Structures are given as structure tokens and as C-alpha cells.
Amino acid sequence: MINIIVNGNVENTEKITVLDYLAGKNINIATIVVEINGKIIQKSDFDKTFLNENDKVEIIRFIGGG
Amino acid sequence: MKKLKIGIAGAGGIGSNVAMLLTRAGFDDFKIIDFDKIDESNLNRQFYFHDQLGMIKISELKKNLERINGKIKIETSNLLLDSSNVKSIFDDCDVIVEGFDKAPDKSMIIDAYAEKGKLIVSACGVAGLNLEEIKTKKLQDNVYITGDFKSDINDNKLYSAKVMIVASMMAVIIMKHAGCSDTTYGG
Numbered sequence: 001m002i003n004i005i006v007n008g009n010v011e012n013t014e015k016i017t018v019l020d021y022l023a024g025k026n027i028n029i030a031t032i033v034v035e036i037n038g039k040i041i042q043k044s045d046f047d048k049t050f051l052n053e054n055d056k057v058e059i060i061r062f063i064g065g066g
Numbered sequence: 067m068k069k070l071k072i073g074i075a076g077a078g079g080i081g082s083n084v085a086m087l088l089t090r091a092g093f094d095d096f097k098i099i100d101f102d103k104i105d106e107s108n109l110n111r112q113f114y115f116h117d118q119l120g121m122i123k124i125s126e127l128k129k130n131l132e133r134i135n136g137k138i139k140i141e142t143s144n145l146l147l148d149s150s151n152v153k154s155i156f157d158d159c160d161v162i163v164e165g166f167d168k169a170p171d172k173s174m175i176i177d178a179y180a181e182k183g184k185l186i187v188s189a190c191g192v193a194g195l196n197l198e199e200i201k202t203k204k205l206q207d208n209v210y211i212t213g214d215f216k217s218d219i220n221d222n223k224l225y226s227a228k229v230m231i232v233a234s235m236m237a238v239i240i241m242k243h244a245g246c247s248d249t250t251y252g253g
Contacts, residue, residue, distance in 0.1 A: 030169075030170040030173060031169035031170050031172075031173050032173055033173055033176050033177070033180075033205065033209075033211075035205045035206060038206060038207075039206055040176065040180040040181070040205055040206045040209060042177055042180075042181060043177050058203075058205060060190065060203065060205070060211060060215075061169075061215075062169035062170075062172040062173050062190050063169055063190060063191055063215070063216065063217070063218040063219075064167055064168055064169050064218055064219045064220065065079075065167065065189070065191070065192045065193045065217070065218065065219040065222075065224060066076055066078050066079055066080045066081070066164075066165050066166050066167045066172075066189055066192065
């Protein structure tokens with residue numbers, strides 16, 4: 001298990017991919033942006049990018065209106 | 067002030083008003099993309115007028131912006147952006163203003179352009195009347211997202227009063243990026 005910081009909160013998780021992490025949280029990847037340690041992760045890389053100890057993760061969930 | 071070409075993705079409440087605000091600030095090079103026509107329901111917040119109902123948004127926005135600056139350069143494209151055509155359409159722009167209605171489209175623009183290093187300014191949470199929680203989040207070095215991050219159009223009405231505050235904050239991010247002077251003696 002590893003510790004990561006998601007939107008400012010410490011979480012304990014398996015060392016899994018971003019895609020698996022989001023699926024486990026039931027987060028719809030169509031409407032989000034994910035930044036890890038100051039870099040935005042492309043959706044096509046979600047299944048190749050593994051979460052690492054002390055990663056600082058920001059997940060922005062877009063909502064409608066413009 | 068740097069000369070920047072501004073790409074506008076979606077000419078609705080955010081896109082049309084950011085374009086208007088930037089035109090008034092002296093920006094004069096735009097690429098505007100939208101597929102829609104002007105509807106009566108747009109007039110509560112978008113930069114269009116009653117005598118333009120039923121007309122193509124991009125054509126009328128061009129006319130409205132030209133009424134502010136007759137020498138402005140505006141490239142328009144009447145196109146529904148999707149994952150197949152979004153990838154390179156703003157490659158000739160320095161800045162991208164995300165002005166879409168739907169959450170997946172907002173996400174799509176950032177996914178397509180964040181790694182290209184352009185300044186991207188996006189809106190998230192522009193509905194309702196709650197102004198206190200409007201903020202800007204910066205991601206990476208080049209992506210700014212402004213709004214209250216919670217007021218959805220399914221639960222909240224849209225009003226120009228709030229949409230314009232978010233649009234103004236987005237315009238100011240771009241103006242600062244371009245080096246617009248904050249003071250009268252700054253040139």
C-alpha cells in the first residue's frame with residue numbers, strides 16, 4: 001500500500017494505475033482532468049500511469065454550464 | 067502587451083463574453099469555433115441581441131466584435147468540435163478559451179491541448195447566484211480553471227451576472243499573460 005494526496009487529503013491505496021484508481025471511485029473519466037505532481041495526465045495514459053508513494057493528485061470534475 | 071491569437075472554443079456565455087472583454091482590452095486576433103444558432107434562451111447572458119435570433123453565432127459574434135473594433139481579425143468556423151477534429155484546430159492559437167456547455171467537452175479540450183503548452187483558460191461552475199466560492203485553480207503551468215466548481219446547470223439557473231464575473235476573471239488571466247499594464251504609467 002502507498003500514501004497519496006488527493007485534492008489535499010491523504011489516502012491509502014494499492015499501487016495501481018490512474019485508470020483503476022478512478023474506476024474504484026466510480027469517477028467518470030469523460031468529465032475530469034487529472035494532474036499528478038504538477039503535470040496533467042492525458043487520458044490515453046491513464047492505463048499506463050501508476051500511482052506512486054507521496055504523489056500529489058488533483059482531480060478536477062467538470063460540471064456543465066458555459 | 068504581447069500580440070496573441072486567441073482561440074475561442076464555443077461562443078456561448080463564456081466564449082462570447084470573453085471575446086468581447088478581450089476585444090475591449092485591445093486583443094485583435096481571434097479564431098472562434100461554434101456550431102450553434104442564436105436562441106432566445108441565450109439572451110440572458112450571451113453577447114448577442116434580439117434581432118440576431120436564429121442566426122449563426124460565429125457570424126453574429128464577429129459582427130458584434132467588429133462594432134467594438136473595426137480592424138479586428140476574426141477567423142470563424144461553424145463546426146461541432148469533437149475528439150476527431152479538436153486535436154489540431156487551435157494549433158495556430160497562443161491561447162485557448164474553453165467556453166463549452168457540457169462537462170465532457172471541457173475535459174476534451176484540456177486533454178487535447180494541455181501538453182502543447184498553450185495557455186488554456188476554462189470555466190467550471192458558472193450557474194446560479196453564489197459568487198462567494200468563485201476561484202481559479204491552476205494546473206500544470208498553463209491551465210487555469212475558473213468557477214465555483216459546483217453549481218451545475220441541472221440544478222441552477224444561468225444569469226449574466228455570474229457568468230460575466232467568471233468570464234471577466236478568465237479575460238484578466240489572459241490579459242496578465244499578455245502583459246497588459248495594470249497602471250496608467252505602465253505604457
